[in-house]
Amino acid sequence: MSRRTETLLWVAQRASAAVLALCVLVHLATMIYAVRGGLTGAEILARTRGNVAWLAFYSVFVVAVAVHAPIGLRAVLGEWLGWRGRAREVFLAAFALALAGMGLWAVRGVFA
Amino acid sequence: MSRALALLHRLSGVVLALYLPAHFWVLAHALQLDSFLAWTEQPAVKFAEWGLVTLLALHLAGGLRVLVLEFLPWRDWAKGLAALAAGFAIAAGLAFALAL
Numbered sequence: 001m002s003r004r005t006e007t008l009l010w011v012a013q014r015a016s017a018a019v020l021a022l023c024v025l026v027h028l029a030t031m032i033y034a035v036r037g038g039l040t041g042a043e044i045l046a047r048t049r050g051n052v053a054w055l056a057f058y059s060v061f062v063v064a065v066a067v068h069a070p071i072g073l074r075a076v077l078g079e080w081l082g083w084r085g086r087a088r089e090v091f092l093a094a095f096a097l098a099l100a101g102m103g104l105w106a107v108r109g110v111f112a
Numbered sequence: 113m114s115r116a117l118a119l120l121h122r123l124s125g126v127v128l129a130l131y132l133p134a135h136f137w138v139l140a141h142a143l144q145l146d147s148f149l150a151w152t153e154q155p156a157v158k159f160a161e162w163g164l165v166t167l168l169a170l171h172l173a174g175g176l177r178v179l180v181l182e183f184l185p186w187r188d189w190a191k192g193l194a195a196l197a198a199g200f201a202i203a204a205g206l207a208f209a210l211a212l
Contacts, residue, residue, distance in 0.1 A: 014182070017175050024172045028204055031165060032211045041146050069129040076126055099132060106139035 001089065009071050016068035023061040048110050055111035062103030070096040114194045121174030124167040131164060162209050169204030173197030 034044070048054060070092040077083040077092075138148065151157065177193045180186075 014179065017179060021172060021176055021179070024168060028165065028169060028172075028208075032204075032207050035208070036211045039149060041149055065132065069125070069132065072122075072125045073129055076122060099136070102133055102136035102140065106136040109140045 009074070012067055013071040016064045016071075019060065019064040020068055023057070023064060026057070027061065045110070049112070051111055055107060058107045058111060059104060062107055063100060066096050066100035066103060069099060117174055117177065117194045117197055120170055121178070124171040124174070127167055128164070128171060162205065165208040166201060166205035170197075170201035173200040 073095070074088065074092050077088055152161070174197055177197045180193060
């Protein structure tokens with residue numbers, strides 16, 4: 001992979017990390033608040049369905065994760081398992097697409 | 113401590129990346145099913161949930177530490193930052209455990 005692409009991946013990793021820092025803080029606070037007193041499926045969905053602001057927030061969260069996680073795994077696969085080359089990049093691109101697809105599908109299910 | 117935190121940051125990232133597809137699948141499918149939420153009431157599942165929340169807090173704190181070290185010039189802060197990151201993760205884990 002060219003040095004330019006490596007630099008781009010590094011920038012994408014840091015930029016997505018900055019977005020995720022905010023998203024994860026909000027997500028942690030929401031989780032800690034939401035689980036108080038137990039949860040039922042109906043209660044969760046009554047709170048979430050049709051909420052455009054949360055739909056937008058979690059869509060951004062999912063896209064940032066789909067960028068961030070595969071780049072992080074790329075370093076781990078290369079440094080710990082010695083897996084480099086085209087096969088690794090194809091695997092990680094597929095993983096990124098799967099995360100984005102499944103994540104947005106989940107967001108749609110919960111908030112749309 | 114900095115080295116241990118860097119290793120934990122990486123390990124927590126791997127666990128979270130592997131957990132995400134299952135998390136998304138459950139949210140897309142099972143939120144309507146109270147039987148699934150009943151399953152999550154088991155102590156072992158609660159413990160796993162707590163572990164994941166703590167790992168998420170740890171990964172966040174470790175990541176913020178990396179961003180500060182890379183983008184800000186105050187490198188002599190490294191030790192204090194590592195302690196701050198660990199403290200934040202423990203605090204978030206405890207807050208979630210108390211809320212459960």
